[in-house]
Amino acid sequence: MRDATRATDGDLADSDLMRRTAAGDREAFTTIYQRHHAMVYRFARLMTGSSSAAEDIVQEVFLVLMRDAGRYDPARAALPSYLYGVARHQTRRRLARDRQFVAFDGGCCDAAQYVTEDDVTTTLERRQVLQRLRRAILSLPRKYREVIVLCDLQDVSYNDAAAALGCAVGTIRSRLHRARTLLAQKMGGAVSSEGDHQRMSMRCAV
Amino acid sequence: MTSTGPEDYGLADTLDALRRAEACMETPPHVEAAVLAAWDREHAHRTASRPRTLWRDAAAVAAAITIAIGLAQLGQQLRRATQRAPERYQDSRTLLLVGEPILQGEPVRMVRMRVPAATLTGLGVRPVTGTPGEHVDVDVIVGEDGVARAIRVGR
Numbered sequence: 001m002r003d004a005t006r007a008t009d010g011d012l013a014d015s016d017l018m019r020r021t022a023a024g025d026r027e028a029f030t031t032i033y034q035r036h037h038a039m040v041y042r043f044a045r046l047m048t049g050s051s052s053a054a055e056d057i058v059q060e061v062f063l064v065l066m067r068d069a070g071r072y073d074p075a076r077a078a079l080p081s082y083l084y085g086v087a088r089h090q091t092r093r094r095l096a097r098d099r100q101f102v103a104f105d106g107g108c109c110d111a112a113q114y115v116t117e118d119d120v121t122t123t124l125e126r127r128q129v130l131q132r133l134r135r136a137i138l139s140l141p142r143k144y145r146e147v148i149v150l151c152d153l154q155d156v157s158y159n160d161a162a163a164a165l166g167c168a169v170g171t172i173r174s175r176l177h178r179a180r181t182l183l184a185q186k187m188g189g190a191v192s193s194e195g196d197h198q199r200m201s202m203r204c205a206v
Numbered sequence: 207m208t209s210t211g212p213e214d215y216g217l218a219d220t221l222d223a224l225r226r227a228e229a230c231m232e233t234p235p236h237v238e239a240a241v242l243a244a245w246d247r248e249h250a251h252r253t254a255s256r257p258r259t260l261w262r263d264a265a266a267v268a269a270a271i272t273i274a275i276g277l278a279q280l281g282q283q284l285r286r287a288t289q290r291a292p293e294r295y296q297d298s299r300t301l302l303l304v305g306e307p308i309l310q311g312e313p314v315r316m317v318r319m320r321v322p323a324a325t326l327t328g329l330g331v332r333p334v335t336g337t338p339g340e341h342v343d344v345d346v347i348v349g350e351d352g353v354a355r356a357i358r359v360g361r
Contacts, residue, residue: 024249026242026245026246026249029242029245030242033238033241033242034238037233037237037238038231038232038233040233041231041232041233041237042228042229042231045228045231046228054233055233055234055237058233058237058241059237059240059241059244062241063241063244066241066244066245066248067248126223129220129223130220130223130224130227133220133221133224134224148221152221152225153221153224153225153228154225155225180217183217184217187217187220
């Protein structure tokens with residue numbers, strides 16, 4: 001049963017929840033966590049290639065949010081952009097600490113879980129393609145990996161990605177174009193026609 | 207049936223497949239538990255630290271009052287001693303008697319302190335060094351009851 005407070009919390013804007021969090025409201029903080037933890041986790045997982053690193057990063061991000069909630073200014077960035085910014089910083093620290101990427105450790109979900117109609121061979125091939133893509137993304141320079149993860153894999157708009165990464169929208173566009181080209185090369189020329197760029201750009205349009 | 211080999215896969219399709227695969231990734235529940243436990247620890251610490259701060263403030267005020275009273279008494283004693291025996295501290299290495307006289311055989315302790323010359327002036331003792339900002343070594347003779355008996359001002 002949902003009580004009245006919870007129902008109200010569900011409707012509150014992020015900025016209101018942040019204000020309440022800064023005032024020590026545990027329920028507001030919990031609501032923020034439940035709203036945004038998944039995107040932070042996926043971002044960190046794709047950036048590091050490690051589920052355990054992603055878990056640590058999620059914890060760090062929300063600890064930062066808990067301590068600095070009073071400093072959040074909704075006029076500067078939406079909460080998701082702010083969280084991506086913090087997650088990006090934490091990811092950099094983690095990667096710098098680890099010095100190298102760890103092997104992608106799988107997870108609950110792979111290609112087999114959404115391919116239902118094909119035979120086993122097809123499923124394995126698709127899984128291999130996804131693994132290759134993951135490895136290719138992890139091998140990209142960080143600035144290109146960030147835009148691929150945000151815009152192509154998290155469906156973040158160019159504007160929000162620019163806010164999260166602290167750069168201009170034009171920079172996001174150019175980095176994304178370059179990142180896709182690099183990615184296509186790493187995938188063995190399997191892809192990246194001009195049509196691909198256009199299709200992906202439409203999905204991420206501002 | 208759709209062809210599925212890497213050579214046939216477009217980047218957009220592959221990225222889209224990865225996006226859908228990642229979309230079902232969820233943060234494990236133990237992470238939320240850890241985050242909320244951190245919240246509880248942080249806020250329990252803040253709540254607990256408030257009375258501790260009050261206690262500290264009260265102790266600091268009490269200590270300040272005690273010191274102020276002690277200094278005032280010491281100042282009075284010094285002034286009395288100065289009035290009683292001004293000739294004794296004309297010599298700058300003098301022993302100032304500031305309280306009850308030291309009884310013969312009374313166990314005493316000597317505490318050496320380094321204080322600004324200006325502090326001595328404030329206590330009614332003529333500075334023994336050049337400038338008020340200069341520091342002076344002072345030996346305080348303390349009786350068995352903890353009361354200063356004498357102060358020896360060195361150079």
